[in-house]
Amino acid sequence: MARRLRFNGTGSGGGSCPAVHEDLDTRDVIVHGPRLTDSADIAQLQHLDEHEIPIVVPRNTLIDFGPKDRDTEPRILDPQTFAGMFENFQHSAWHLEMRKGYAVDRATDTYAQFLRDETPKWDMNSDWARTISAKTQDGAHVGRVRIVDNPPTEGQRYLLAHAEHNAELGEDVRNMWRHDAYAVNLPDEDFWIFDSHIVALCQWDDDDNLTGVELISEPARVNQYNRLRDAALHYATPYKDFVAALAAKEE
Known part of the structure; x- marks a missing residue:
């Protein structure tokens, strides 16, 4: 069905x-x-797709005839579309992981191996592994801070083991106790930041399944999340040091 289009205006006197x-x-x-x-x-x-056509528009034409109000409706991506963002970021991708566990982890063979006290056999040829290792080898930064409860949940203990795999892919993985996260005002939000200008706020159901992702690009809001990232990185502990301290604590 054809779009219903409204002509807003043109900067040309003749209407062309x-x-x-x-x-x-x-x-x-x-x-x-x-x-x-x-x-x-x-x-x-930048970000020019092979199917896109760049055009030249006078600045005043956009100022005069572009929309003046910001769309307040959230932009929601389905999980499959969100997955494509990891192919397209250029410089950095960073994740704050606030949940007690993730359904996607519990569905893996490595999770079952972990529960049997076996050493998980990480797949370096998975789509995720190939994508992230290619990005980090090309110089991009991929990192995450994982929040841990005291005592850690089963899912969080699995991710402490999984950090070894993340590191093999070139990721920077750090951990932080939940009470410390609250002390520096980190929110109960699970989100990714891509190239420091797009935030992907993850939405979950009660069974820890990813149901959708809200995209945030408004500069003021993005800056708020960038500040949260900076605080998390400042106070979090590299995963190897965190695991060692946890092991000593539980002896």
């Missing part, structure tokens, strides 16, 4: 391109104008 239209149902903005063709200019563009 470039111009701005708005979808009345989705509030998407459609812009058309002269195509950018210089290869040196195109080479400087």
